[in-house]
Amino acid sequence: MAGQSYDGKVVVLTGANGAIGMAAAKLMAERGAQIFAVDMPGTDWAAFRDAVGHENKVATTEADVTREADVKAYVDAAVDRFGTIDVFFNNAGIEGKYQTIDELDIENLEKVLAVNVKGVAMGMKYVLPVMYKAGSGAIVNMSSVAGLGGSPGLLPYITSKHAVIGMTRTAALEAGPKGIRVNCVNPGPIESRMMDSINTGQGDKTSAHEATASSIAMGRYGTPEEVAGIMAFLGSDDAGYCNGGFYTVDGGLTAA
């Protein structure tokens, strides 16, 4: 099989039913992983199952990553099901509403921080002890180019994705000496529901899409599969010396 082998590896993936999560699950399943897929209570998994296949190696569970009891429960359930956790893709995230700071709805800020910061922190809180016990493992947190610069109207999301880089660096320093690598991925705009929502918030969805695409050196948005590719690399043994880093996958957007 091309790419990094995931044969026998146990992968836990949050936000699994979204655009990037589904592409990542599909890729990792093709490469031999056993996947414990996590998404919101009430998730309809039909499209996920169709896209990912490999039924006997893929389990799904429902958890709200903002609730500590749910996080503990999905980590325990993954270990019950597959015995350990080798790779954790801490991917669930929301974009929140598009609002300038003078109009900021604090509930919106709290909601975005709850998923994108608290959810990511709590995921690591419960997964790391499993990896410490094993003496190995890799965590890939989901940041964004929104973690590397500002963007008008997106304070909650921008703040949260900057925080993911800080959490990644801190976790890498704590976990590195114990044999665990922690990195994050920083995608640029990806063809997805999330970018549609952000572009709609900016006014005219089509012209916002075009303006963003033309600001990218490669002249286009990325695909969920292109993000899944770097997630797979960072979670694999091929990335054996990568720890505490952030990795853009943005068509050259942040090279400018």
Ligand SMILES: NC(=O)c1ccc[n+]([C@@H]2O[C@H](COP(=O)([O-])OP(=O)(O)OC[C@H]3O[C@@H](n4cnc5c(N)ncnc54)[C@H](O)[C@@H]3O)[C@@H](O)[C@H]2O)c1
């Ligand atoms: N789409 C992009 O352009 C883009 C760019 C950079 C970074 N990202 C990041 O990539 C990740 C995935 O984005 P996506 O495009 O697949 O978005 P998406 O909305 O398609 O998927 C996100 C998934 O997370 C789940 N989720 C949200 N809140 C949750 C909660 N409280 N508990 C459990 N699950 C929850 C959703 O149900 C959804 O399935 C996010 O962290 C996002 O911020 C996306």
